Amino acid sequence: MAVIEASNLTKRYGDAVAIDDLTLSVGRGEVFGFLGPNGAGKTTAVRILTGLLKPDSGTVLIGGMDIAKDPIKAKMKVGMLPETGNVYVDLTPKQNLSLTGKYYGLSKDTIRKRSDELLSELGLYERSNDLVKTFSKGMKQRVSIACAIIHEPSILFLDEPTSGLDVQSRRLIIQIIADMNERGCTIFLTTHDIEEANKLCNRVCMINKGKIVAMDTPENLRYTFEDTRSLEVAFDKEISRDLFNSKFISRMDRQGNKWRFYTIDIDSTIRYIVTMVENKGIKINSMTTYGPSLEEVFVRLTGVIEK
Amino acid sequence: MNISVFIRGVLVTAEKNMMIYYNKPPVLIFGLLFPMFLFLAFFMGRGIDIHEFFPAFLAMVLFFTSSSVGPLITPWEKQSGTYERLLSFPVTINTIIMGDVLAGAIFGLFISSSVLIAVTLFLDTAFKSISLLLVSLLLGTFCFAALGVLIAAPASKTPSNIMMLSSLVRFPLVFISGIFIPLTELSNAGKYLALLSPLTYLVDIFHFSIGGTPSVPQYIDILALSAYTCIFLYVASYFHKKNLSKGL
Numbered sequence: 001m002a003v004i005e006a007s008n009l010t011k012r013y014g015d016a017v018a019i020d021d022l023t024l025s026v027g028r029g030e031v032f033g034f035l036g037p038n039g040a041g042k043t044t045a046v047r048i049l050t051g052l053l054k055p056d057s058g059t060v061l062i063g064g065m066d067i068a069k070d071p072i073k074a075k076m077k078v079g080m081l082p083e084t085g086n087v088y089v090d091l092t093p094k095q096n097l098s099l100t101g102k103y104y105g106l107s108k109d110t111i112r113k114r115s116d117e118l119l120s121e122l123g124l125y126e127r128s129n130d131l132v133k134t135f136s137k138g139m140k141q142r143v144s145i146a147c148a149i150i151h152e153p154s155i156l157f158l159d160e161p162t163s164g165l166d167v168q169s170r171r172l173i174i175q176i177i178a179d180m181n182e183r184g185c186t187i188f189l190t191t192h193d194i195e196e197a198n199k200l201c202n203r204v205c206m207i208n209k210g211k212i213v214a215m216d217t218p219e220n221l222r223y224t225f226e227d228t229r230s231l232e233v234a235f236d237k238e239i240s241r242d243l244f245n246s247k248f249i250s251r252m253d254r255q256g257n258k259w260r261f262y263t264i265d266i267d268s269t270i271r272y273i274v275t276m277v278e279n280k281g282i283k284i285n286s287m288t289t290y291g292p293s294l295e296e297v298f299v300r301l302t303g304v305i306e307k
Numbered sequence: 308m309n310i311s312v313f314i315r316g317v318l319v320t321a322e323k324n325m326m327i328y329y330n331k332p333p334v335l336i337f338g339l340l341f342p343m344f345l346f347l348a349f350f351m352g353r354g355i356d357i358h359e360f361f362p363a364f365l366a367m368v369l370f371f372t373s374s375s376v377g378p379l380i381t382p383w384e385k386q387s388g389t390y391e392r393l394l395s396f397p398v399t400i401n402t403i404i405m406g407d408v409l410a411g412a413i414f415g416l417f418i419s420s421s422v423l424i425a426v427t428l429f430l431d432t433a434f435k436s437i438s439l440l441l442v443s444l445l446l447g448t449f450c451f452a453a454l455g456v457l458i459a460a461p462a463s464k465t466p467s468n469i470m471m472l473s474s475l476v477r478f479p480l481v482f483i484s485g486i487f488i489p490l491t492e493l494s495n496a497g498k499y500l501a502l503l504s505p506l507t508y509l510v511d512i513f514h515f516s517i518g519g520t521p522s523v524p525q526y527i528d529i530l531a532l533s534a535y536t537c538i539f540l541y542v543a544s545y546f547h548k549k550n551l552s553k554g555l
């Protein structure tokens with residue numbers, strides 16, 4: 001059964017179309033990934049789905065309820081971690097959680113119990129009475145996600161929950177998302193981290209310029225194109241991009257001290273590279289081949305290829 | 308809409324505002340210091356009877372304190388990125404507006420009743436109608452708290468811009484009101500101008516209830532203040548909604 005149903009959403013800012021006839025539906029218990037380059041309209045879409053913004057046209061049903069007609073009832077079911085969703089820095093994590101809990105009508109006892117639970121789970125228990133002002137970005141984000149789930153929502157919207165966080169904070173937040181999902185919560189996850197989406201999501205939707213360009217399981221999406229295999233090579237010297245110019249190589253990227261070659265024909269590409277570097281007296285330190293990646297699909301579908 | 312959820316949202320919003328915004332410098336400066344300075348500038352050293360000017364002074368304190376919290380909240384929340392989260396709670400824009408008004412009104416009510424009590428203790432004032440005084444105190448704080456929230460409606464995300472606007476609105480309002488000069492002594496043009504200001508009616512009803520000469524019937528004062536409160540709330544709601552998306 002669908003718990004988030006958006007039909008034909010359109011939103012304009014002046015002449016620019018931020019969301020263009022977007023239709024999607026997310027089933028109960030699903031982890032739904034929402035990907036798109038900067039400015040694709042992800043945040044705008046999330047704001048419309050959570051009832052913060054009114055679309056110019058189209059409807060949103062949350063748990064079967066029209067969010068335009070009964071925003072309060074619909075919002076009660078929803079938890080939201082906004083992109084710029086800061087918590088109140090003049091308050092402590094405890095006070096932030098308590099205010100949030102009160103908005104959802106939780107009892108004092110429930111608030112105390114849930115706050116303690118969440119704060120220790122997120123490694124903030126010792127800091128629960130310090131002002132959020134004194135926290136690092138990752139710690140603030142942890143308080144923020146605690147606020148988003150204190151009322152145990154059945155639908156959770158997360159707008160780039162892990163962007164700019166260190167490994168530890170990122171893991172904690174991913175763990176929380178996974179736990180929530182295990183308990184039956186539907187997750188709508190906006191992210192730039194394609195690997196993260198690949199690992200976490202049952203289904204991924206890619207949008208570009210407000211339009212859906214693909215929507216499927218990560219597994220299926222990966223095979224959208226046939227030529228998305230790649231080859232990662234480390235050379236013993238600096239090489240220049242111009243060295244390789246072959247019809248087999250569709251694209252090459254520098255990744256640290258390695259180069260990544262995207263190709264349809266892995267065999268010919270290997271032979272070609274070996275020949276070219278042999279002529280120049282360059283050694284190959286390592287070489288790895290990769291199967292089709294979601295990232296490659298994303299880059300192609302959203303058209304931000306650097307050649 | 309479910310009325311109990313609405314009331315809960317208003318109360319929690321007011322609580323939040325009280326915890327965060329009451330001790331912000333702009334509130335203390337524009338709300339407390341300015342009326343003090345105005346008082347000193349206009350009443351001190353002129354050999355004016357404090358009894359006679361107490362209603363005007365009280366009205367001024369009430370006006371500045373009640374309207375000083377509202378302008379700060381929304382731009383502050385927009386700037387610090389908490390506005391979006393706030394809106395994601397089970398609230399509507401009207402819930403938030405009423406919570407902001409309530410916080411402003413409580414601030415104004417607290418300070419002006421402290422002033423009232425202090426003056427009553429030291430100057431043994433004779434009240435003509437305590438119940439009317441309390442009603443007007445309440446009505447006045449809500450009216451000017453609503454004005455404060457209305458001032459916060461422009462799309463600006465910079466609290467200092469809104470504080471400037473707030474001074475641009477509030478000082479002229481004080482000057483055109485029959486606060487420094489009794490209504491009856493004003494020229495015709497001045498009188499009409501004064502009648503446009505909600506503050507005039509508050510001063511007038513204070514004059515009646517604390518002792519002094521009122522210029523219009525009390526029911527007109529009450530009606531005018533109520534009407535202004537409704538207008539401020541309605542216009543505030545309209546513009547806050549209109550500028551919502553610019554503040555996310």
Ligand SMILES: Nc1ncnc2c1ncn2[C@@H]1O[C@H](COP(=O)(O)OP(=O)(O)OP(=O)(O)O)[C@@H](O)[C@H]1O
Binds near residue numbers: 013016017553
């Ligand atoms: N308040 C606004 N006024 C005008 N244009 C806006 C506004 N908000 C968003 N836009 C425009 O709408 C488009 C979509 O923006 P949105 O923030 O939804 O993108 P996004 O996919 O979330 O990007 P990012 O990955 O950078 O967060 C952009 O072109 C943006 O410039």
Ligand SMILES: [Mg+2]
Binds near residue numbers: 042043044083159
């Ligand atoms: Mg975004």
